[in-house]
Amino acid sequence: MTTKVYAGTEVPVADDGFFTDPEQWRPDMAPEIAVEVGIADLTERHWQVITFMRREYAEKGTGPTVRMLGKSSGVSVKELYQLFPKGPAKLAARIAGIPKPRGCI
Amino acid sequence: MADKLEKISIIVSKGSLEGLYPALIMANGARAEGIEANLFFTFFGLDAIHKERHEHIKLATVGNPGLHLATWAGGLPGMSSVMTHYLARKMDALDIPPVPEFIEMIADTGAGLYACKASVDLFGMSKENFIDEVKDIITVGEFYDLAAGGQILFT
Numbered sequence: 001m002t003t004k005v006y007a008g009t010e011v012p013v014a015d016d017g018f019f020t021d022p023e024q025w026r027p028d029m030a031p032e033i034a035v036e037v038g039i040a041d042l043t044e045r046h047w048q049v050i051t052f053m054r055r056e057y058a059e060k061g062t063g064p065t066v067r068m069l070g071k072s073s074g075v076s077v078k079e080l081y082q083l084f085p086k087g088p089a090k091l092a093a094r095i096a097g098i099p100k101p102r103g104c105i
Numbered sequence: 106m107a108d109k110l111e112k113i114s115i116i117v118s119k120g121s122l123e124g125l126y127p128a129l130i131m132a133n134g135a136r137a138e139g140i141e142a143n144l145f146f147t148f149f150g151l152d153a154i155h156k157e158r159h160e161h162i163k164l165a166t167v168g169n170p171g172l173h174l175a176t177w178a179g180g181l182p183g184m185s186s187v188m189t190h191y192l193a194r195k196m197d198a199l200d201i202p203p204v205p206e207f208i209e210m211i212a213d214t215g216a217g218l219y220a221c222k223a224s225v226d227l228f229g230m231s232k233e234n235f236i237d238e239v240k241d242i243i244t245v246g247e248f249y250d251l252a253a254g255g256q257i258l259f260t
Binding site: 065068070076077078081085086087088089090104105 | 130133134136137138139199200201202210213214215
């Protein structure tokens with residue numbers, strides 16, 4: 001098990017950088033994770049997606065797909081890709097401190 | 106993970122449901138992983154981006170041994186529609202969108218949709234026949250230019 005230090009706290013992460021224990025995530029860690037995945041500034045729109053991700057995960061035990069995000073998060077698919085160019089579902093999950101979503105759609 | 110795929114160009118040549126979905130899923134999945142994607146619709150694959158036809162993509166029930174259906178049964182009137190409807194319900198339950206919505210979503214992900222000029226000419230079509238998301242009608246040479254530096258997938 002690998003660990004990383006975000007906002008001064010050591011947390012366990014998987015080899016691909018995703019949190020293995022979402023309980024250990026704190027909002028002040030998000031900007032540091034974002035920089036790691038190439039997003040220098042987290043805007044209010046990014047946060048809307050991140051918050052939605054956490055809520056979905058808490059309810060369903062898995063992160064939403066891009067299609068679900070586009071339909072339910074209040075951010076369109078087009079904008080999702082502008083906010084997270086290297087893959088919205090994957091990057092937002094990583095920043096939100098939840099495991100990598102495994103959907104194919 | 107040093108060798109990450111940066112770009113994929115997918116040739117879509119089939120107009121049946123089972124011929125089309127794999128290409129759409131691969132394209133959408135590529136974008137979800139941050140991989141650049143282009144789709145080049147050729148021959149019957151053009152139906153996927155055709156304004157009137159893309160709502161009517163059907164499963165091939167004749168000459169499709171994978172269905173495990175007697176050949177004569179596959180040819181019964183309405184069989185293709187019934188099977189397509191059945192599959193559409195199953196796909197909806199798995200959050201797989203219908204073709205028109207899927208194509209629109211793939212365009213929204215930033216993937217490029219292109220129609221093959223030779224096929225467009227062959228079928229007597231023009232830009233007006235296609236959905237607005239189609240960027241251009243391009244030649245084979247232009248497709249190879251777009252695909253340069255990435256991988257090409259023929260479906």
